[in-house]
Amino acid sequence: MRPDELESLAVRHVPGRGPPIIDRLGKGLINETYRVVRDGESFALRVAAANPHHLGVDREWEGRVLGAAVAADLAPAIVYRDPQHGILVTRWVEGMPLNPSDVRRTPGIERIAELLRRIHALPMPAPARLMSAERWIDYYSRAVPHAQAALRKAATAQLAALAALPGADTSVCHSDLHVQNLIDRGDSLLLLDWEYAHASDPLWDLAGWSANNDFEPELRHELLARYTGRPPTRGESFRLERLGWLYDYVCLLWSELYLSVPRDAGSDPAALGQVAARAELLAARLEATK
Numbered sequence: 313m314r315p316d317e318l319e320s321l322a323v324r325h326v327p328g329r330g331p332p333i334i335d336r337l338g339k340g341l342i343n344e345t346y347r348v349v350r351d352g353e354s355f356a357l358r359v360a361a362a363n364p365h366h367l368g369v370d371r372e373w374e375g376r377v378l379g380a381a382v383a384a385d386l387a388p389a390i391v392y393r394d395p396q397h398g399i400l401v402t403r404w405v406e407g408m409p410l411n412p413s414d415v416r417r418t419p420g421i422e423r424i425a426e427l428l429r430r431i432h433a434l435p436m437p438a439p440a441r442l443m444s445a446e447r448w449i450d451y452y453s454r455a456v457p458h459a460q461a462a463l464r465k466a467a468t469a470q471l472a473a474l475a476a477l478p479g480a481d482t483s484v485c486h487s488d489l490h491v492q493n494l495i496d497r498g499d500s501l502l503l504l505d506w507e508y509a510h511a512s513d514p515l516w517d518l519a520g521w522s523a524n525n526d527f528e529p530e531l532r533h534e535l536l537a538r539y540t541g542r543p544p545t546r547g548e549s550f551r552l553e554r555l556g557w558l559y560d561y562v563c564l565l566w567s568e569l570y571l572s573v574p575r576d577a578g579s580d581p582a583a584l585g586q587v588a589a590r591a592e593l594l595a596a597r598l599e600a601t602k
Contacts, residue, residue, distance in 0.1 A: 313344065313359060322348045325392040325401050326355050338583070341570055342369055342507060347404065355391060356504075360398025365455040365569070368443065369507060371395035376437035377484060377509045384434060386427075386503050405502055407495035415491065415525050418534070424521060425538035427501050432483040432514045440482065443510035445558035446471050452565035459568040460561070460595070466602035467561050474554040478547045482511045489517055490524040515548070519555035523563065532556065557601060560594050567591035 313321075322332040328350025337345040339361055346357040372395050381387035388402040414420040449467060453459075486493075487508040495502040518539060522532040536544045536552055544552075567587050575584070 318346070318359075321359065321399065322346075322350075322357060325394075325399065326350055326357060327391060328353060338580075341365075341566070341573070342367060343398070343505075348401075354404035356388065356400075356402045356404055358398070358400040358402075363573070366451070367455065368447065368451045368510075370441050371398055371507075373437060373441040374507050374509060377434065378506050380434045380437070380484075381431075381503065381506060384430060385500065386430060386434075387506060388502060388504070405495050405497070407497045407502065410491045410494050410496055410501075412491055412525070415521075416527070416531060421531065421535050422538050423501065425535060427503075428514070428517055428521070428539055431486050431503070431517065434484040436482075436484055436511060440511035441509075442482065443485075443487070443512050445474070445516070445555060445562065448562045449558070449565065452562060452569060456565060456569045456572060459565055463561060463564075463595070463598055463602065466598070467558065469602075470554055470557050470561075474551065474558070477551050477554070480513050480515065480551070483514045485510055485512045485514060485517045487512070487516065487520060489521045513551070513555065515552050515555055516559070519552055519559045522552070523556050523559045529553075557598065560598050564591055564594040564598065567594065 318334060319332065322334055326332055326348045330350065333349040334357075335347045337347055337356075339345075342361055342363055343358050344361050346359075348355045348357045375393055375395050378387055378390065378393075382389055388405045390400070390402055392399070392401040394400075410420070415424065449471075453464075486503060486506060487510055488505055489503075493504045495504065515536075518532075518535055521527075522535060525531075527535065532552060533544065533549065536548060540548070567590060570587050571584065571591070
């Protein structure tokens with residue numbers, strides 16, 4: 313988005329008077345995010361990024377989930393929302409990012425397990441936006457048809473193994489759980505970026521958190537046990553293991569698509585390097601565990 317377009321958008325939809333101060337925070341495949349300050353008050357502004365791929369985005373359903381999350385004190389308050397154009401303005405929330413080392417310790421794992429239970433207890437907007445690992449793979453495979461062909465057969469086998477296991481009732485899943493999307497307010501955690509939220513197996517979120525934090529099997533098992541509040545069944549453990557592999561595969565496809573799209577002058581070379589390094593790690597981990 314051009315600077316003049318961005319400023320005009322902020323003036324129209326961000327509360328306050330006078331020219332806004334705008335800082336770009338990042339650009340993903342489907343969104344650009346900014347911090348906007350007006351009259352000394354800060355807001356987060358999200359606009360849809362130019363992208364020829366659909367990637368399963370449903371802004372209307374996201375808005376309904378986000379409303380429930382705000383009511384449950386799980387997301388920042390909404391100031392303005394235009395789902396047709398992918399515009400979202402929320403209150404800026406002060407807090408600290410989670411310390412990556414803390415998420416691997418028992419108190420941090422228990423804290424995330426509690427957060428997951430609260431997410432999965434949110435009321436399900438109707439009609440539900442049903443998604444699955446298979447559907448995420450379909451979206452990204454269509455966008456990057458030649459990416460990771462060597463692992464495609466392994467992904468098909470993992471999906472078949474998952475389908476053979478006992479399933480679970482669907483719940484609202486955030487589907488993008490990592491430390492950059494969490495704000496620690498001291499006594500509670502707040503979640504950002506709900507655009508990937510959908511109805512699915514709740515263990516998909518546990519798989520995502522475990523994968524994004526590179527949990528060893530022991531830590532993944534501890535998260536599952538603290539989430540369920542009891543020793544996990546063998547079926548639950550196997551399901552989480554399969555979902556973890558598939559989550560990594562989806563993230564690898566996402567990374568390859570991210571690296572393939574044209575960049576504008578404001579692109580961050582360091583961010584591109586981080587995504588490329590993560591893609592290498594994911595490919596190696598998937599190959600070792602397929």
